[in-house]
Amino acid sequence: MHRPRLLVVLGTRPEAIKMAPVIAALRKRPQVDTRVLATGQHRTLLKQDLDVFGIVPDAEIAPTGAGGALDVALARLLTGIGSVIERKRPQRVIVHGDTLTALAATLSAHLRGVPVAHVEAGLRSGDLSAPWPEEGSRRVTGVLADLHFAPTAGAVAALRAENVPSDAIHLTGNTVADALRIVQARIAAAPGLTDAVAPVLARFAGRRIVTVTVHRRENHGVALARIAEAVARLAIREDIGIVVALHPNPAVAGPLSERLRGCGRVALVRALDYPAFVRLMAASALILTDSGGVQEEAPALGVPVLVLRDRTERPEGVAAGAARIVGTDPARIVAAASGLLDDPAALGAMAVVRHCYGDGRAGERIAAILAATPGRDPAALERR
Structure with missing residues (x-):
C-alpha cells in the first residue's frame, strides 16, 4: 500500500518548537511517510531547538544570510524549497505561521500543484504593517492553503470572514501548549536541561x-x-x-x-x-x-x-x-x-495560570486530520 508523503517545512525557532508536536504525532503513524525540511532562516537557533525535541531534518537548504533584503531571502528560500519538493515529491506540504519560510514553502508548493496545510492559521492583526512582514505572509498562506489548523475560535472566525470554506478549517488549539507541556515534563525529569x-x-x-x-x-x-x-x-x-x-x-x-x-x-x-x-x-x-x-x-x-x-x-x-x-x-x-x-x-x-491557547493535544489532532487528508493523488504527481 502506498504511504502518503508529507513534507513539513520549517526554518525558525518558533517553527521548530511549534511543529515538533506535529512531527512527533505524525511519526507515530507508520501509514504516513513524514519528511522534514529545515531552511536556513534561523540556522543556529533552529538547530538548538530541533535538538531539544530530537528532530533530525531529512533535508536542509543553505542559510539565507543575516540581514539583507527580504525579497532576496525569499528568492533563495523559494528556489531552495522548490528543489527539495521536486526531489521528495510530497503529496502535501505543511507550513507553520507567518515566516518567510512558510510563505516560500507555500508558494513553491502551490506553483507545483501540491496542496498546503497551514498550522496556526487565521491569526490576524488587521494591519499589514504590524507585524511586518508577517501579517502579509500569513494572509497569502491563508489564500493558498487548503487545510487550515486554527488555534483559537477567534482564528476560526477570521478565516470564515475571509470566505475560507468551513470544511477546510479545523479548530485544534495551538501546538505551543503541547510543546510547553512536553518541555515542562522533561525539565521535571532532568533539571540539568536548564x-x-x-x-x-x-x-x-x-x-x-x-x-x-x-x-x-x-x-x-x-x-x-x-x-x-x-x-x-x-x-x-x-x-x-x-x-x-x-x-x-x-x-x-x-x-x-x-x-x-x-x-x-x-x-x-x-x-x-x-x-x-x-x-x-x-x-x-x-x-x-x-x-x-x-x-x-x-x-x-x-x-x-x-x-x-x-x-x-x-x-x-x-x-x-x-x-x-x-x-x-x-x-x-x-x-x-x-x-x-x-x-x-x-x-x-x-499571575494566574490560564490555558488561553490550547490543551496540549493539538499535535495529535492535526496529525489525525493530515493522515486522513493526505493531499494530491500520487498518480497525478507522477503524471506531471
Missing part, C-alpha cells in the same frame, strides 16, 4: 525577575531605542533583576547591548534553548515582550505579560486578563510595569 540559565537566576536571587524579549522588525530602529530606554529606567529599581534575552539579529542585539550594558541590575543573555527559556519565564514576576510565542506561553505559566506592540493578533491573552498591550513609549512601559510591581493585588490578578 543549567544555561542558572547563573543569571543565581545572580538575581532575592529579587523579582523581569524578563524582556524584543525582535520584531517593526520595532527595529526608533521603537527599539524607546524600549531600551524604558528598560534602563526600570533598572533603577532595587527590588528587581532584569534579564534581557538577546535575539542574535545584530539589528536587535547591538542597540540593546549598547544602551543597557553597564546597567547593574540588567543581565544581557544570549539566546537560550527552549528548556532554559521556559525555566526563565516560569521564574519571572513579569515579562515584557513583542513575541507572539511568549504571549501564548506566559499565560500557561501564570506570568503576566506586557506586550511591546500597539496591537496583537493574539487577543485571547488580553481578554483573559493575562496580558496588556503597552506599545513602545518609554513612559507608558515604565508606568505599566511599575504599577504592577508596586501593586501585589494587580500583579496577582494577572
Whole structure:
C-alpha cells in the first residue's frame, strides 16, 4: 500500500518548537511517510531547538544570510524549497505561521500543484504593517492553503470572514501548549536541561525577575531605542533583576547591548534553548515582550505579560486578563510595569495560570486530520 508523503517545512525557532508536536504525532503513524525540511532562516537557533525535541531534518537548504533584503531571502528560500519538493515529491506540504519560510514553502508548493496545510492559521492583526512582514505572509498562506489548523475560535472566525470554506478549517488549539507541556515534563525529569540559565537566576536571587524579549522588525530602529530606554529606567529599581534575552539579529542585539550594558541590575543573555527559556519565564514576576510565542506561553505559566506592540493578533491573552498591550513609549512601559510591581493585588490578578491557547493535544489532532487528508493523488504527481 502506498504511504502518503508529507513534507513539513520549517526554518525558525518558533517553527521548530511549534511543529515538533506535529512531527512527533505524525511519526507515530507508520501509514504516513513524514519528511522534514529545515531552511536556513534561523540556522543556529533552529538547530538548538530541533535538538531539544530530537528532530533530525531529512533535508536542509543553505542559510539565507543575516540581514539583507527580504525579497532576496525569499528568492533563495523559494528556489531552495522548490528543489527539495521536486526531489521528495510530497503529496502535501505543511507550513507553520507567518515566516518567510512558510510563505516560500507555500508558494513553491502551490506553483507545483501540491496542496498546503497551514498550522496556526487565521491569526490576524488587521494591519499589514504590524507585524511586518508577517501579517502579509500569513494572509497569502491563508489564500493558498487548503487545510487550515486554527488555534483559537477567534482564528476560526477570521478565516470564515475571509470566505475560507468551513470544511477546510479545523479548530485544534495551538501546538505551543503541547510543546510547553512536553518541555515542562522533561525539565521535571532532568533539571540539568536548564543549567544555561542558572547563573543569571543565581545572580538575581532575592529579587523579582523581569524578563524582556524584543525582535520584531517593526520595532527595529526608533521603537527599539524607546524600549531600551524604558528598560534602563526600570533598572533603577532595587527590588528587581532584569534579564534581557538577546535575539542574535545584530539589528536587535547591538542597540540593546549598547544602551543597557553597564546597567547593574540588567543581565544581557544570549539566546537560550527552549528548556532554559521556559525555566526563565516560569521564574519571572513579569515579562515584557513583542513575541507572539511568549504571549501564548506566559499565560500557561501564570506570568503576566506586557506586550511591546500597539496591537496583537493574539487577543485571547488580553481578554483573559493575562496580558496588556503597552506599545513602545518609554513612559507608558515604565508606568505599566511599575504599577504592577508596586501593586501585589494587580500583579496577582494577572499571575494566574490560564490555558488561553490550547490543551496540549493539538499535535495529535492535526496529525489525525493530515493522515486522513493526505493531499494530491500520487498518480497525478507522477503524471506531471
